[in-house]
């Protein structure tokens with residue numbers, strides 16, 4: 214008996230409150246149709262939906278067990294089922310709100326609909342703001358990593374300059390000699406150091422520069438002008454054709470890693486990127502590139518180890534053209550700039566690329582390791598002679614005191630530094646910006 218009442222209470226709870234009240238007050242169920250009609254009305258009211266009434270009355274769908282219910286008044290199971298059916302139905306219908314200009318909407322319903330749309334707009338704006346902040350954070354992140362990486366270069370240049378100028382009242386020959394030594398030992402390079410010292414001497418002799426404190430800002434301006442390098446003229450891809458970039462450099466400078474970072478960078482800009490595994494020489498070089506390809510979601514075109522790198526490039530270009538890639542990055546084997554046969558191999562790759570696609574490779578980027586110091590300049594000279602370098606990527610600027618090499622490279626070679634590597638992670642590549650660089654060294 215107790216169990217019977219318990220179950221009955223449960224059923225009552227689950228049924229619409231108003232139905233329970235209505236039915237219980239009367240003490241009996243007059244007819245299943247009446248109860249059914251009451252419940253329909255009440256549940257529809259409960260849904261608070263702009264079109265609920267219309268939907269249910271218009272509906273062709275029959276409630277489950279309708280017939281069965283009309284036959285047996287006390288079938289609570291069927292009642293429960295039917296109640297669920299209408300609830301579900303009304304809910305599905307409210308999930309499809311009508312537009313504000315819908316003729317069936319009353320003023321109150323329009324108001325509600327407008328509020329709902331305004332809320333959605335607010336959510337969209339918040340989402341957009343967050344996305345913008347993420348991009349900003351990302352930029353701030355790389356900038357602070359870059360500044361941190363440049364700290365040794367900063368103390369090698371600015372730290373020593375500050376100590377030199379401290380307490381000095383005038384610019385003497387001794388001071389200029391010491392300045393020359395600081396610049397020279399900061400990996401700025403002989404020729405660039407000489408150019409800087411000559412210009413300072415000239416300004417001093419013309420009495421344009423008298424106080425040592427002003428010397429620092431004069432140097433800063435001069436170095437800035439060295440860093441503003443005009444782009445090297447190069448072929449541009451024809452509309453609809455991929456931009457083919459060949460990445461070259463001596464062994465272990467960071468070519469493959471940089472290609473991975475570049476692919477990530479270009480992909481985040483929405484480009485379709487493909488990679489060519491043209492280092493068929495070093496063991497595991499193909500696998501290394503394939504890992505990067507997988508990480509960034511870029512297809513890698515490869516042949517087996519030991520095969521001709523030119524034929525890899527030929528196939529990769531064909532594939533990039535047919536698959537409408539935006540950019541094809543070619544990874545090449547590291548080689549010493551002094552080895553003629555290996556340098557000749559690069560010329561062959563270059564020729565074959567041009568045969569497959571007119572103008573390819575559109576760019577040749579030389580990767581230089583910042584920690585090598587002055588040797589980087591002679592590497593750049595040799596690669597440039599052989600291939601005509603269109604851009605430089607300077608890697609491993611994190612934690613080296615030899616960052617001054619950027620100034621020498623820009624001034625002596627007249628080739629723009631495109632990117633700088635500030636770590637081993639996928640996003641540790643920064644587009645080179647002369648002003649950021651000057652700020653990181655001097656401020």
Ligand SMILES: Nc1nc2c(ncn2[C@@H]2O[C@H](COP(=O)(O)OP(=O)(O)OP(=O)(O)O)[C@@H](O)[C@H]2O)c(=O)[nH]1
Nearest residue numbers: 464465466467468469470547608609634635636637
């Ligand atoms: N700290 C630091 N390490 C880097 C950077 N770029 C590359 N490396 C590291 O340098 C090492 C060599 O990188 P790779 O990309 O294999 O160099 P590679 O020029 O392709 O080498 P080869 O194909 O053998 O000629 C790896 O350990 C990289 O993680 C950088 O910007 N900073």
Ligand SMILES: [Mg+2]
Nearest residue numbers: 468469492498
């Ligand atoms: Mg490599």
